[in-house]
Structures are given as structure tokens and as C-alpha cells.
Amino acid sequence: MKEYEYKVSAAGRINIIGEHIDYCGGKVMPAALSLKNTVYIRPNGTNKINLSWTTLPDKVTLEIDKLDSYKGLKYGNYQAGAALMWQRAGHKIIGCDMLHDCTVPFGSGLSSSAAIEVSTIAALATIAGEPLDKVDIALKSQQAEREYTGVNCGIMDQYASACGKKNSVMLLACNTLDCEYLPLNMGDYSLVITNCKKPHSLVESKYNERRAETETALELLQKHIDIKCLADLSLSRFEKYSGMFSEPVKKRVEHVVTECERVRAATLALKAGDMVKLGKLLNASHKSLKELYEVTGFEPDALAEAAQSQTCCLGSRLIGGGFGGCTISIVKSDCVDEFKEATYNAYLKATGYKAEFYSSDISDGITVEKL
Numbered sequence: 614m615k616e617y618e619y620k621v622s623a624a625g626r627i628n629i630i631g632e633h634i635d636y637c638g639g640k641v642m643p644a645a646l647s648l649k650n651t652v653y654i655r656p657n658g659t660n661k662i663n664l665s666w667t668t669l670p671d672k673v674t675l676e677i678d679k680l681d682s683y684k685g686l687k688y689g690n691y692q693a694g695a696a697l698m699w700q701r702a703g704h705k706i707i708g709c710d711m712l713h714d715c716t717v718p719f720g721s722g723l724s725s726s727a728a729i730e731v732s733t734i735a736a737l738a739t740i741a742g743e744p745l746d747k748v749d750i751a752l753k754s755q756q757a758e759r760e761y762t763g764v765n766c767g768i769m770d771q772y773a774s775a776c777g778k779k780n781s782v783m784l785l786a787c788n789t790l791d792c793e794y795l796p797l798n799m800g801d802y803s804l805v806i807t808n809c810k811k812p813h814s815l816v817e818s819k820y821n822e823r824r825a826e827t828e829t830a831l832e833l834l835q836k837h838i839d840i841k842c843l844a845d846l847s848l849s850r851f852e853k854y855s856g857m858f859s860e861p862v863k864k865r866v867e868h869v870v871t872e873c874e875r876v877r878a879a880t881l882a883l884k885a886g887d888m889v890k891l892g893k894l895l896n897a898s899h900k901s902l903k904e905l906y907e908v909t910g911f912e913p914d915a916l917a918e919a920a921q922s923q924t925c926c927l928g929s930r931l932i933g934g935g936f937g938g939c940t941i942s943i944v945k946s947d948c949v950d951e952f953k954e955a956t957y958n959a960y961l962k963a964t965g966y967k968a969e970f971y972s973s974d975i976s977d978g979i980t981v982e983k984l
């Protein structure tokens with residue numbers, strides 16, 4: 614890649630706990646992965662962005678003056694959306710060639726889209742000689758996902774992709790963007806990431822529907838109490854006011870309130886190195902996503918259950934937007950191979966799908982290298 618000037622990467626992510634609460638102002642606990650999107654970039658002296666990929670035969674050209682016209686692209690729409698939001702924020706976009714190399718599996722719930730958006734903006738800013746404000750890049754990337762690709766997402770994925778730190782999880786308060794970094798010390802245990810390989814369907818519409826339900830709940834609550842975001846609702850207040858919600862909104866609120874509690878408990882467990890407790894919280898989170906938030910599905914449930922039933926596994930849950938994608942499991946390090954084999958077989962038997970396992974370290978978010 615010698616002919617390129619810079620190599621700019623942004624990470625995929627997992628989320629230890631705190632699912633579907635980022636857009637409710639809750640605290641979430643993501644971590645950036647060494648699975649990432651890397652952009653090799655050089656200025657080309659034109660008013661075009663030429664895109665190519667290491668893993669795809671496609672080549673796409675984006676006109677810098679027409680960035681708003683590429684929403685329908687199969688490949689290149691995330692890059693176009695990210696560049697457009699950066700341009701709208703007043704930044705100059707320089708014509709360039711970008712070679713994208715994505716090791717985050719697409720559609721896996723590990724935020725390949727955030728990695729693409731964040732690395733695209735970071736690469737554009739780098740060749741323009743701008744200092745990198747990682748939080749601002751995350752916010753513009755989120756805006757691209759919402760306004761360009763139509764997923765009304767929270768800030769967790771883009772923030773983790775941009776601001777992650779090696780061997781640390783982030784405790785990110787999504788209402789203020791205050792972020793505490795905690796070392797991920799798991800003692801004798803390891804995290805295993807497993808893809809259920811069920812193709813996603815209707816993810817965007819269901820995601821937006823859940824988000825709308827939480828907004829309805831907040832508006833209703835605000836008629837009675839002074840509250841800024843749903844994550845500020847305590848369990849006792851939820852119990853007091855739960856009668857005013859109809860189903861399914863009541864279940865959605867119960868998930869948000871209890872998931873916020875679980876994040877608090879998980880923070881203590883992680884700080885104390887209590888993996889048994891953390892594992893139980895993961896299982897409880899999955900149950901809540903399944904029964905209250907209803908964002909799992911037959912295959913993700915089968916995968917989580919296959920993992921949870923292994924004696925060397927302390928806990929397992931679906932991560933990300935849901936309806937497919939990956940689980941994370943806490944597994945005794947010296948049993949990881951047996952765990953994978955047994956989970957693979959049990960899941961195959963239950964669903965007919967072949968689970969896929971990924972090895973990844975916890976890594977930095979944006980990185981820039983001059984070539």
C-alpha cells in the first residue's frame with residue numbers, strides 16, 4: 614500500500630452490557646475491537662472521492678459536490694453519508710482515492726457501519742491536515758447513520774469505534790458523553806464472540822419502532838414527573854407509574870430501567886473482578902432483550918441458550934441492535950475450544966445454522982499511520 618499516504622482505521626465494537634439504552638440516555642459498556650475498517654488514502658487532485666475495496670470487485674466514484682445523491686448505493690453509501698455530514702459541518706473535503714479494508718464482518722452486529730463512517734471522516738480530516746476530534750467525528754458519523762441511511766441510532770457504536778482504548782471497556786454516559794475507561798480484567802476468563810449467521814431482516818424498521826416506543830414513554834412520563842431521559846427513571850418510580858403505560862410500551866420501559874440497573878451492577882462486578890456476577894448479568898440482559906424488548910429471535914435465543922448451558926460459560930447474551938448478529942460469552946479460558954465445539958453443535962442441531970466464532974482483541978478506536 615506504499616502509494617497511499619495514510620492508513621486510517623476505526624474499530625468495530627462489542628458491548629459488554631447496556632443494550633438499547635444509549636438512545637434513552639443510559640450508560641453503556643462497549644469496547645473497541647481489533648476487527649476494524651482501514652482506509653488507505655491519498656489526495657488525487659480532483660473533486661471526486663474514488664472508492665475501492667480489498668474484498669470487493671466494485672469501484673465507486675463520489676462527486677464531492679453531489680454527496681447527497683448516493684443514498685441508494687449498495688457499497689459506498691456509508692462513505693458518502695459520512696463525507697456529506699463532515700462537509701455540512703463546514704469541513705473542506707479533498708478529492709482522494711480511498712481503499713477500504715474491512716475486517717468487521719458485515720451485518721454481524723459488530724458495527725461495521727460505524728467503523729466505515731468513522732474511519733472515512735478521520736481519513737478525510739487527516740489528508741486535510743485537520744486535528745482529529747474523535748468525539749466530534751463520532752457525532753458526525755452517528756448523524757450520517759441517522760440522516761443518510763435512515764437508522765435512528767444512538768451514539769454507542771460510533772463513539773466506541775472512534776474513542777475505544779486498548780484493553781479497556783468504556784463506561785459511556787450517553788446523555789452527557791462522559792466516558793470512564795475501565796481495564797477489562799477477566800482473570801481466568803475470556804470473551805468469546807459468536808455470530809448466529811442468521812441473515813438480518815427488518816432490523817432498521819424494528820429498531821426505529823423500538824426507539825419510537827421509548828420516546829412515547831418518555832413523553833407520557835414527562836406529563837407527570839420532571840425527567841429528561843428514560844434512563845433517569847428509577848425502578849421504584851417505574852413501579853409507581855407503570856400503570857399508565859399500555860403494552861408493549863410498558864415492557865420496553867421495564868427493559869430500559871432494569872438494563873440501567875444491570876449496567877450499574879456490572880460496573881461494580883467488573884471493578885471487583887467478579888466474573889460470576891458479570892455472567893449472571895449478561896444472562897439477565899439477554900432474557901430482558903428477549904422477553905421485554907423483543908429484539909432477539911429464534912436463532913439468537915438458541916445461540917445464547919446453547920452457550921449458557923455449557924458449564925464453563927458464566928454468561929452469554931446477544932449484543933447490538935438485535936434480530937441476528939453476535940453474542941458474547943464469558944468462558945473459562947482453558948475451556949474455550951471445548952466451549953466453541955459444544956456450542957456450535959448444539960446450535961446447529963437447534964437451528965440448522967453454522968455459528969461462526971471471531972478472535973479479536975480489545976483495541977484502540979481511531980488510529981492514523983503515515984505511510
Ligand code: GLA
Nearest residue numbers: 632633766767768769933934
Ligand atoms: C445499534 C445502534 C446503537 C445501539 C444498539 C443497541 O447497534 O447503532 O446505537 O442502540 O443498537 O444497544
